[in-house]
Amino acid sequence: MNVKTIAQIGGDGIGPEVVKQGRKAADAAMAGSGTELRWREFPWGAGHYRSTGEILPENAVEELSHCDSIYLGAIGDPSVKPGVLERGILLTLRFAFDMYVNLRPARAFPKVPIPIEGAAEKGIDLLVVRENTEDLYMGLGGTGDGEIDQIIEAKRGLYNLTGHVSMSTGHRMALQMGIATEPAVRRITATACGYARGRGERSILLATKANAMPHLYGFWEEIAADEAKGQGMAMETMNVDAMCYHAVRRPWEFGTILCPNLFGDIVSDLFAGITGGLGVAAGGNQGDGIGMFEPIHGSAPDIAGTDSANPLAAILSASLMLRSLGEGKGATAIERAVETFLNESDQDRLPKEMGGQAGTEEIGDSVASII
Numbered sequence: 001m002n003v004k005t006i007a008q009i010g011g012d013g014i015g016p017e018v019v020k021q022g023r024k025a026a027d028a029a030m031a032g033s034g035t036e037l038r039w040r041e042f043p044w045g046a047g048h049y050r051s052t053g054e055i056l057p058e059n060a061v062e063e064l065s066h067c068d069s070i071y072l073g074a075i076g077d078p079s080v081k082p083g084v085l086e087r088g089i090l091l092t093l094r095f096a097f098d099m100y101v102n103l104r105p106a107r108a109f110p111k112v113p114i115p116i117e118g119a120a121e122k123g124i125d126l127l128v129v130r131e132n133t134e135d136l137y138m139g140l141g142g143t144g145d146g147e148i149d150q151i152i153e154a155k156r157g158l159y160n161l162t163g164h165v166s167m168s169t170g171h172r173m174a175l176q177m178g179i180a181t182e183p184a185v186r187r188i189t190a191t192a193c194g195y196a197r198g199r200g201e202r203s204i205l206l207a208t209k210a211n212a213m214p215h216l217y218g219f220w221e222e223i224a225a226d227e228a229k230g231q232g233m234a235m236e237t238m239n240v241d242a243m244c245y246h247a248v249r250r251p252w253e254f255g256t257i258l259c260p261n262l263f264g265d266i267v268s269d270l271f272a273g274i275t276g277g278l279g280v281a282a283g284g285n286q287g288d289g290i291g292m293f294e295p296i297h298g299s300a301p302d303i304a305g306t307d308s309a310n311p312l313a314a315i316l317s318a319s320l321m322l323r324s325l326g327e328g329k330g331a332t333a334i335e336r337a338v339e340t341f342l343n344e345s346d347q348d349r350l351p352k353e354m355g356g357q358a359g360t361e362e363i364g365d366s367v368a369s370i371i
């Protein structure tokens with residue numbers, strides 16, 4: 001028996017409620033497959049922080065490094081200053097395990113309202129692969145005096161910007177720098193090519209903005225094109241603004257989309273909106289080692305404990321996790337079961353969020369029984 005150990009972090013609010021349903025689905029999908037999922041539960045989140053004063057124990061990373069994947073509900077609670085737990089847990093783990101890939105699939109599911117005419121019939125099934133470590137997210141820059149002035153002075157000399165109005169009148173200034181390195185662009189491009197291949201596609205689409213930011217994104221285009229070629233995959237490029245325009249008009253034409261960090265962040269939410277929102281939006285972070293999979297929605301404290309959370313996003317995140325563990329068959333079984341559940345359920349058996357009356361647990365049981 002092949003054993004995969006999953007670290008289960010339910011977290012806060014509806015997190016534990018939806019994670020329980022995803023776990024049920026994953027176990028059902030693995031039954032009889034020759035792979036057994038072994039779950040290890042960790043209590044981290046707002047409750048743990050309030051009772052112990054600790055965000056993550058010192059040995060957290062060491063403990064998790066013995067697991068194959070992390071399955072997470074949601075972190076965040078109104079009683080804790082926004083960002084403290086998110087940074088202290090999610091970002092810590094992302095950096096500790098160098099999870100350089102952010103995966104955001106977007107699919108049109110039956111009965112989930114799609115705000116674009118014709119899209120439900122034509123079908124949307126795409127994957128955004130976002131670089132997770134570089135670009136404008138490295139905290140490089142500053143405001144006001146000091147370092148930044150030196151940079152701007154240097155630029156003035158270089159580009160003869162003394163006549164540039166905004167730089168010559170002594171305003172306060174801010175600078176944020178984006179970075180791209182060849183190894184980072186290569187590894188994310190290779191990942192995108194791998195996923196595209198798995199989806200039966202022959203090309204990937206790179207969304208950047210090389211016309212306006214040639215240093216950063218011209219470099220991206222050059223390296224990504226070379227890497228894709230080496231991977232035997234064709235690559236198209238599109239400016240990200242044009243891509244957004246086409247995305248809301250013809251979302252069914254997209255497959256695997258590769259994006260630098262900032263554009264990936266924005267484009268992922270765009271597609272979550274296009275495909276019907278938080279209830280079905282799954283996500284994952286992945287590196288060469290352990291990955292971390294979670295629904296896109298937050299802890300939704302307003303509905304926690306009321307058995308009304310829609311667990312489908314968490315269930316689909318479990319599917320994404322199985323795929324990353326090489327369990328593609330199980331992953332597909334979960335996706336199909338969610339589709340069947342939505343297709344075959346009468347209105348009142350649907351999630352409350354979709355106008356139905358089914359509770360969280362009831363939906364989880366229905367999906368698991370279909371698998």
Ligand code: ATP
Nearest residue numbers: 076278279297298299300302303308309310311353
């Ligand atoms: P965070 O900062 O943690 O992302 P947020 O403020 O973005 O939190 P969410 O927790 O994602 O908010 O919730 C936004 C709204 O969507 C809330 O009203 C919440 O009740 C609703 N919501 C989120 N997830 C679900 C779900 N799985 N089922 C039903 N409703 C949900």
Ligand code: MG
Nearest residue numbers: 296297298299
């Ligand atoms: Mg949010």
